[in-house]
Amino acid sequence: MRIRTRPRTLARTSPRTRVTAPVAAVSALLVLTGCGAADMTRQASPFANAQGAKTVTLSVQSWVGAQSNVAVAQYLLEHELGYRVDTVQVDEVPAWDALSQGRVDAILEDWGHPDQEQRYVEDKKTIAPGGGLGVTGHIGWYVPTYFARQHPDVTDWRNLDKYADRFRTAESGGKGQLMDGSPSYVTNDKALVANLKLDYRVVFAGSEAAQITQMRQFAKEKKPFLTYWYTPQWLFEKVPMTEVKLPPYKEGCDADPKKITCAYPKTPLQKYLNADFAKNGGKAAAFLKNFTWSTEDQNEVSLMIANEKMSAQEAAATWARGHRETWKAWIPE
CATH class of the missing domain: 3.40.190.100 (Glycine betaine-binding periplasmic protein; domain 2)
Known part of the structure; x- marks a missing residue:
C-alpha cells in the first residue's frame, strides 16, 4: 500500500519498480521499491513532455498496489504500443506539482486530494482527469x-x-x-x-x-x-x-x-494526466485513460511482487499473458 498522504482526507467535499524493455533503459533515475517514497519533484524525467518523442513518464507511489498499476501499464505501453517508458517516484501531494509542470505525464492511483484537484484541474487546468482506475480504496x-x-x-x-x-x-x-x-x-x-x-x-x-x-x-x-x-x-x-x-x-x-x-x-481511485499530455499524448494517453482493472487484478500482481518476490517486470508479463481479454480493450485502435 498504500505510501498512503495517503491519507489528509480521502473524500471530495462532494466525497504505492519499473518494467524495463530494451528500449527503455534509464538507469540514472531512481529504482523503485516498496519502501519509503523519495521526493523526486525536483528531478524531471529526460522524457517527460518531450516534443515529438514516443515517450511516457509515469509517477509511481511507493505502495505496492500503485507499483502494480505502473508495472502493467509500462509493460503494455512498451510491448504493445512501442513507447519508451520512464518512472519517477514522487510522494502523493508533490506528484500533483510534478504532473502540473509536465515532469511526469500521469498518476495512475490517486486516493483523493480535493485541494489539489481544485487548484490544478478546476482553476489552472494544467491537469486533466484520466478516469477511474476501477479499484475502490x-x-x-x-x-x-x-x-x-x-x-x-x-x-x-x-x-x-x-x-x-x-x-x-x-x-x-x-x-x-x-x-x-x-x-x-x-x-x-x-x-x-x-x-x-x-x-x-x-x-x-x-x-x-x-x-x-x-x-x-x-x-x-x-x-x-x-x-x-x-x-x-x-x-x-x-x-x-x-x-x-x-x-x-x-x-x-x-x-x-x-x-x-x-x-x-x-474512495473510487482515480487517474490523472498532465493536461497537454491528455490532449496531445496520442495512443499513450488514450491507453492510460482506458486502463481500468479490478481489485483482484491489482492484488494478483501485488502478490507476485511483494510476496512471491518476482520483479515488477516478471509480474507484469505474467499477468499480461494470463489476462489478454482484459487488457486488449485498453489498446486504442
Whole structure:
C-alpha cells in the first residue's frame, strides 16, 4: 500500500519498480521499491513532455498496489504500443506539482486530494482527469482476525480502551499503539485518537514495507496489534485482519481535519494526466485513460511482487499473458 498522504482526507467535499524493455533503459533515475517514497519533484524525467518523442513518464507511489498499476501499464505501453517508458517516484501531494509542470505525464492511483484537484484541474487546468482506475480504496483501523475472534467486542471503537494495555509497545509510551505507515500518508489518525478521547498513541512505522514487516512479525507470534491499513492490499491474503468500526462516515464529516470523529470513506481511485499530455499524448494517453482493472487484478500482481518476490517486470508479463481479454480493450485502435 498504500505510501498512503495517503491519507489528509480521502473524500471530495462532494466525497504505492519499473518494467524495463530494451528500449527503455534509464538507469540514472531512481529504482523503485516498496519502501519509503523519495521526493523526486525536483528531478524531471529526460522524457517527460518531450516534443515529438514516443515517450511516457509515469509517477509511481511507493505502495505496492500503485507499483502494480505502473508495472502493467509500462509493460503494455512498451510491448504493445512501442513507447519508451520512464518512472519517477514522487510522494502523493508533490506528484500533483510534478504532473502540473509536465515532469511526469500521469498518476495512475490517486486516493483523493480535493485541494489539489481544485487548484490544478478546476482553476489552472494544467491537469486533466484520466478516469477511474476501477479499484475502490478504503482506509481503516484493523486488528488481526485471530485476536478479533478471541475478543469480538474489540471491533467497536468504543471498546478499544479496554484493550489499550494489550496493544502497548515500547514506542507508545504507556498508551496503546495505533500503528501507521508513513507520516506522508493520507491519515486522520492523530485527530481521531484525540477527538475520540482514546488511550492510544499513533506510532509511524516509516513506510508500507516497514509496517508490513511489523505486522507479519506480530502475526507470527500471535500477538495483538491495532493498525491503520487499507484495501486493496495483498497482505490480507497472508495476515487476515478485521476492521474496527469507527463512527460512521457521513458526507462532510472530514471537512475539518482537526475535528474529525468519523471513519474514512470508501474512495473510487482515480487517474490523472498532465493536461497537454491528455490532449496531445496520442495512443499513450488514450491507453492510460482506458486502463481500468479490478481489485483482484491489482492484488494478483501485488502478490507476485511483494510476496512471491518476482520483479515488477516478471509480474507484469505474467499477468499480461494470463489476462489478454482484459487488457486488449485498453489498446486504442
